Amino acid sequence: MHIAIIGSGGGAFAAAIRAAEDGARVTMIESGEVIGGTCVNVGCMPSKILIRAAQLAQYQRENPFAGLADHAPAIARPRIAAQQRERVEELRQAKYQKILDDNPSIDMIRGRARFEDANSLRVDLRDGGQEQITADRMLIATGASPMIPPIPELADTPYWTSDEAGFSDETPEHLLVIGASVVAVEQAQAFRRLGSEVTILARSTLLSREDPDLGAGLTDAFRAEGIDVREHTQASAIRYEAGRFTLETRNGPIRGDRLLIATGRAPNTRALGLEQIGVETDQRGGVKVDEHLRTSVEHIYATGDCTDLPQLVYVAAAGGTRAAVNMTGGEAELDLSAMPAVIFTEPQVATVGLDEGQARVRDIVTETRSLDLEHVPRALANFETRGFVKLVAEAGSHRLLGAQILAAEAGEMIQTAALAVHHGMTVEDLGDLLFPYLVHVEALKLCAQTFTKDVEQLSCCAG
Known part of the structure; x- marks a missing residue:
C-alpha cells in the first residue's frame, strides 16, 4: 500500500x-x-x-x-x-x-x-x-x-507574528499585543518579564473561550506584574511612523515600538x-x-x-x-472527551473536560466546587497562593465532568484530573485517593473533598 x-x-x-x-x-x-x-x-x-x-x-x-x-x-x-x-x-x-x-x-x-x-x-x-x-x-x-486580521493599514507595517517574536534578538521598549488567547498571553508575559512594557488588547476579555474565572484570574495576575490589559478594546487603524506603532482605538491612541499580532492560526x-x-x-x-x-x-x-x-x-x-x-486496514477512533490543555503563563491555566457553561449547553445539571490555593499546603509552603482549582461534577451521581485550574503548576496537575474524567471517577473516588504530601496536585483531592466536607476543618494532611 x-x-x-x-x-x-x-x-x-x-x-x-x-x-x-x-x-x-x-x-x-x-x-x-x-x-x-x-x-x-x-x-x-x-x-x-x-x-x-x-x-x-x-x-x-x-x-x-x-x-x-x-x-x-x-x-x-x-x-x-x-x-x-x-x-x-x-x-x-x-x-x-x-x-x-x-x-x-x-x-x-x-x-x-x-x-x-x-x-x-x-x-x-x-x-x-x-x-x-x-x-x-x-x-x-x-x-x-x-491569521492576520483585516485592520486598516496593518499590512503596510513591520508587525510581528509569534513566528518572528519568539526568536527575536530584540527586547522592545513597549510591546503592543493584539489577541487574548494562548499565544497572546504567553508571549505578553514573557516579554514583560524580559524587560518590555507590554499592553495587550483583548476584543472581549482574556481567554474568553474558557471558564470566565480563568480569564479574570489571569488578568489580575497580569496587572499585578504591570501588564496593561485593555479589555473590550480593538484597533480601528494602525500606523507606523519613525519606528513607532500607533493603534487607534475608541479610547484614544496606544503607542509602542513593536506590535505582535496573535489572533489565532x-x-x-x-x-x-x-x-x-x-x-x-x-x-x-x-x-x-x-x-x-x-x-x-x-x-x-x-x-x-x-x-x-x-x-x-x-x-x-x-x-x-x-x-x-x-x-492500513485497522479501526481506531480519536476520543477527545478527556483532552487536557495547558497555557504556560504564570500562574498556568489548565483544563480538561467540561466547564459549567459547556455542561449547560448539553443540558447536564452540575454541581461545582472551587478551592482557592490558600487552602493547599504546597502553595502555602511556596508562598504562591494566587489561583484556584474548580471541579465540575454531574449532579446526583457526582461523576467528574471537568476541571479548570489556575495555579503555578497547573500543567503538572491536570493529567490527574484527565485520568479521573476518562475513567468516570466520582469526586468521592478522587477525594479518597492517596496523594503524596506536599505536592501541588493534592489541590485536586482537597477540592474533591469540598463536595462533602469543609476543608478548613481538616488537618494539613487529612486523609
Whole structure:
C-alpha cells in the first residue's frame, strides 16, 4: 500500500511512522524550508524555552522569600535566542530528520502539493519541475499559519507574528499585543518579564473561550506584574511612523515600538484544491474529519491544525497515528472527551473536560466546587497562593465532568484530573485517593473533598 502525506509536522510524522510499521510505503511532501512543522520550529519548543528564561528572570527580580534578596536580572536576549535556535535544530535533527534517514519505507519530496483528482497529487518541486504522485490513501497534515486580521493599514507595517517574536534578538521598549488567547498571553508575559512594557488588547476579555474565572484570574495576575490589559478594546487603524506603532482605538491612541499580532492560526488548506475533489472544510478552511480522521472523501484523511480539531500538537499526533491505523486496514477512533490543555503563563491555566457553561449547553445539571490555593499546603509552603482549582461534577451521581485550574503548576496537575474524567471517577473516588504530601496536585483531592466536607476543618494532611 502506498500512502501520500502532505506535510511534515507532528501529525504527519506520527502517521508516517505508524503506517511504515504496518507495512505501507509512505511519501511525505513538504513545501517549507524546514521539516517538523509548527511545534518544534516556531511553536511549543522555542516558546517554552523563552517562557522559562523569562520566568527565571522574574524570580531574580522578585521572589516571595524574606531572606532572598531581589536584584535586577542581566538579560542578554541574543544569547537566549541563539540557545533557542540550537535546541530547535537539535530536536529537528533527532526527532524528524533521523527518522527519514533511518526508515527506508518513508520518502520525502520537497515541493508544494495540490490535488489533481481524488487519487493523485501534482507537486511543484522546490528545485523546479513537477512530479505526479498517485497513492492508495492520502493524509492532509498541512498545519496552520498566523491569521492576520483585516485592520486598516496593518499590512503596510513591520508587525510581528509569534513566528518572528519568539526568536527575536530584540527586547522592545513597549510591546503592543493584539489577541487574548494562548499565544497572546504567553508571549505578553514573557516579554514583560524580559524587560518590555507590554499592553495587550483583548476584543472581549482574556481567554474568553474558557471558564470566565480563568480569564479574570489571569488578568489580575497580569496587572499585578504591570501588564496593561485593555479589555473590550480593538484597533480601528494602525500606523507606523519613525519606528513607532500607533493603534487607534475608541479610547484614544496606544503607542509602542513593536506590535505582535496573535489572533489565532488559520488552516493551510486554501491552495490544495480541496473544493474540486469534494473534501469539505469549515468556515475557517479547516478540513472536516470524523472520529476516524476520515474526510468527506473516503480514502482521504486529515489531522492536525489544518482540520477542525483542536490546534494542539498532541491531538495532531494522536490523530496521525489513528489515521495511519485506519488507512492500513485497522479501526481506531480519536476520543477527545478527556483532552487536557495547558497555557504556560504564570500562574498556568489548565483544563480538561467540561466547564459549567459547556455542561449547560448539553443540558447536564452540575454541581461545582472551587478551592482557592490558600487552602493547599504546597502553595502555602511556596508562598504562591494566587489561583484556584474548580471541579465540575454531574449532579446526583457526582461523576467528574471537568476541571479548570489556575495555579503555578497547573500543567503538572491536570493529567490527574484527565485520568479521573476518562475513567468516570466520582469526586468521592478522587477525594479518597492517596496523594503524596506536599505536592501541588493534592489541590485536586482537597477540592474533591469540598463536595462533602469543609476543608478548613481538616488537618494539613487529612486523609
